[in-house]
Amino acid sequence: MTVPGRVLVVGAGLVGTSVGLGLRPGGTDVLLADASPTVAAVAADLGAGRLPAGGVHLGSGSGTDDGTDLDGPPGPVREGDEPDLVVVAAPPDVTAGLVVRALRRYPRAVVTDVASTKEGVVRRVLAAAGEDAARYVGGHPMAGRERSGPMAARGDLFVGRPWVLTPVPGTSPEAVDLVRTTAGRLGAVVVELDPASHDEAVALVSHLPQVAASLVAARLVGAPGQAVGLAGQGLRDVTRIAASDPVLWAQILAGNAVPLARQLRLLREDLDRALAALEAVAAAGAPGLPGASDPAASGGPAGSPTGAPVGALARLVAEGNAGRATVPGKHGDAPAVWATVPVLVPDRPGALASLIGTIGEVGVNIEDLRIEHSPGRLTGVTEVAVLPAERDRLVRELRERGWSVPD
Ligand SMILES: NC(=O)C1=CN([C@@H]2O[C@H](COP(=O)(O)OP(=O)(O)OC[C@H]3O[C@@H](n4cnc5c(N)ncnc54)[C@H](O)[C@@H]3O)[C@@H](O)[C@H]2O)C=CC1
Numbered sequence: 001m002t003v004p005g006r007v008l009v010v011g012a013g014l015v016g017t018s019v020g021l022g023l024r025p026g027g028t029d030v031l032l033a034d035a036s037p038t039v040a041a042v043a044a045d046l047g048a049g050r051l052p053a054g055g056v057h058l059g060s061g062s063g064t065d066d067g068t069d070l071d072g073p074p075g076p077v078r079e080g081d082e083p084d085l086v087v088v089a090a091p092p093d094v095t096a097g098l099v100v101r102a103l104r105r106y107p108r109a110v111v112t113d114v115a116s117t118k119e120g121v122v123r124r125v126l127a128a129a130g131e132d133a134a135r136y137v138g139g140h141p142m143a144g145r146e147r148s149g150p151m152a153a154r155g156d157l158f159v160g161r162p163w164v165l166t167p168v169p170g171t172s173p174e175a176v177d178l179v180r181t182t183a184g185r186l187g188a189v190v191v192e193l194d195p196a197s198h199d200e201a202v203a204l205v206s207h208l209p210q211v212a213a214s215l216v217a218a219r220l221v222g223a224p225g226q227a228v229g230l231a232g233q234g235l236r237d238v239t240r241i242a243a244s245d246p247v248l249w250a251q252i253l254a255g256n257a258v259p260l261a262r263q264l265r266l267l268r269e270d271l272d273r274a275l276a277a278l279e280a281v282a283a284a285g286a287p288g289l290p291g292a293s294d295p296a297a298s299g300g301p302a303g304s305p306t307g308a309p310v311g312a313l314a315r316l317v318a319e320g321n322a323g324r325a326t327v328p329g330k331h332g333d334a335p336a337v338w339a340t341v342p343v344l345v346p347d348r349p350g351a352l353a354s355l356i357g358t359i360g361e362v363g364v365n366i367e368d369l370r371i372e373h374s375p376g377r378l379t380g381v382t383e384v385a386v387l388p389a390e391r392d393r394l395v396r397e398l399r400e401r402g403w404s405v406p407d
């Protein structure tokens with residue numbers, strides 16, 4: 001197992017800075033470079049690594065030999081600045097170009113990237129890098145956030161998350177080993193896929209959810225304030241990633257156009273099914289409204305909405321249940337079935353910390369925590385997920401300590 005002693009991160013934003021923060025505690029010497037010197041300086045201040053002596057020159061062609069001038073001549077570079085591994089963590093549209101320049105600049109280094117789509121990047125690198133391409137290993141950590149930049153970075157961002165590597169037949173096994181070890185050091189679980197299979201998979205699990213979240217959230221623009229004020233946790237869950245960076249995501253979606261369009265067409269069919277069911281319900285007269293047809297007359301039990309359209313709606317939700325149950329737990333394990341304990345938490349400073357402290361005293365591990373809080377309410381509902389075997393004891397102990405735990 002080869003461990004990189006020195007890593008150059010090119011692009012010190014959310015992902016690049018998280019890589020630095022995650023590698024530094026293990027003793028890796030991390031060099032930081034970014035098109036924006038200010039971003040690189042912030043990342044260094046946060047403890048993600050150091051700036052190479054002489055400043056950072058990327059793509060300027062200025063010829064300065066400071067170890068991070070990717071347009072400079074191939075090594076040797078300043079002693080102490082030669083990386084074993086270069087991690088390109090820049091936007092997708094510049095990734096292939098930076099990878100090719102890093103391969104040329106550092107003839108002994110392995111180069112990897114983290115771009116969210118792989119087929120286009122890998123194809124461009126193979127076309128431009130010649131035999132240097134053997135030292136390139138495509139990569140994609142399946143971890144991130146809806147925020148960008150170094151300030152949003154976290155050293156534990158990749159812990160328990162899949163990190164896809166996309167080696168191709170000519171890739172050196174030693175290069176794959178080095179990137180695999182590095183991802184492992186960051187706590188990630190490495191998965192190998194060919195670039196096309198990777199892009200198909202992320203179209204479904206990452207890019208389709210982003211489009212769906214953005215479209216749902218966009219419906220809220222201009223909605224009456226009173227409607228948005230009623231929002232509960234469901235809307236927050238569904239729209240969290242709608243806060244993502246538009247420029248970055250435009251590149252990601254465009255970089256996976258064909259597989260994503262396939263997924264969106266399938267979603268459109270499902271939307272058409274839902275619409276058809278609702279229109280059929282409406283045509284029959286909505287249940288409970290004046291003019292609604294008598295359910296008994298359409299073959300269902302009296303007093304209940306019934307018939308094929310309502311069945312279609314139930315099927316839609318049930319299919320969602322089945323899909324949701326396939327989503328792995330937080331560390332990529334099989335879907336976790338936690339028991340949930342709802343606790344009413346007063347809306348005052350320190351109340352949530354006090355609840356967490358109490359659960360710690362009781363000796364129960366919190367597997368997950370969800371807070372539902374609506375403005376103007378005096379209490380919020382906190383849902384504490386725990387191992388099913390711990391549920392009853394936790395409910396009892398919390399009630400004994402004065403917490404309100406609804407049945
Ligand atoms: N945001 C996310 O949740 C995830 C993003 N990714 C991928 O990681 C890469 C970086 O994304 P983020 O860290 O989120 O973006 P970010 O916007 O936080 O950071 C990107 C950084 O690259 C720098 N940069 C731009 N052009 C450059 C150039 N020519 N040379 C050097 N630096 C340059 C920018 O100044 C910026 O600081 C992207 O390829 C993205 O697809 C992968 C997994 C998750």
Ligand SMILES: O=C(O)C(=O)Cc1ccc(O)cc1
Nearest residue numbers: 116141142143144145146241
């Ligand atoms: O915020 C989330 O939940 C994400 O899933 C982030 C994410 C964004 C882009 C990627 O390429 C991979 C992961």
